[in-house]
Amino acid sequence: MPETTIQTPVAQAPQADHLHRWRIEEPNGPRSAGVCKICGQTKEFRNWLSDMDFITNEEHRMAA
Ligand SMILES: [Zn+2]
Numbered sequence: 001m002p003e004t005t006i007q008t009p010v011a012q013a014p015q016a017d018h019l020h021r022w023r024i025e026e027p028n029g030p031r032s033a034g035v036c037k038i039c040g041q042t043k044e045f046r047n048w049l050s051d052m053d054f055i056t057n058e059e060h061r062m063a064a
Pocket of ligand 1: 016
């Protein structure tokens with residue numbers, strides 16, 4: 001009987017004391033990697049999930 005090594009990453013991302021400033025990498029396939037400019041945390045963004053557009057919009061405002 002094989003061992004089950006899959007674990008749900010529940011406690012992997014502790015609550016941060018700041019709003020993550022995601023810097024989204026150039027789209028590379030269906031997903032983009034985002035890196036927080038403050039704490040360096042990484043997160044994967046699905047490009048088809050355009051509901052999260054407010055994040056990139058914020059980035060554009062900051063860069064203006
Ligand atoms: Zn952060």
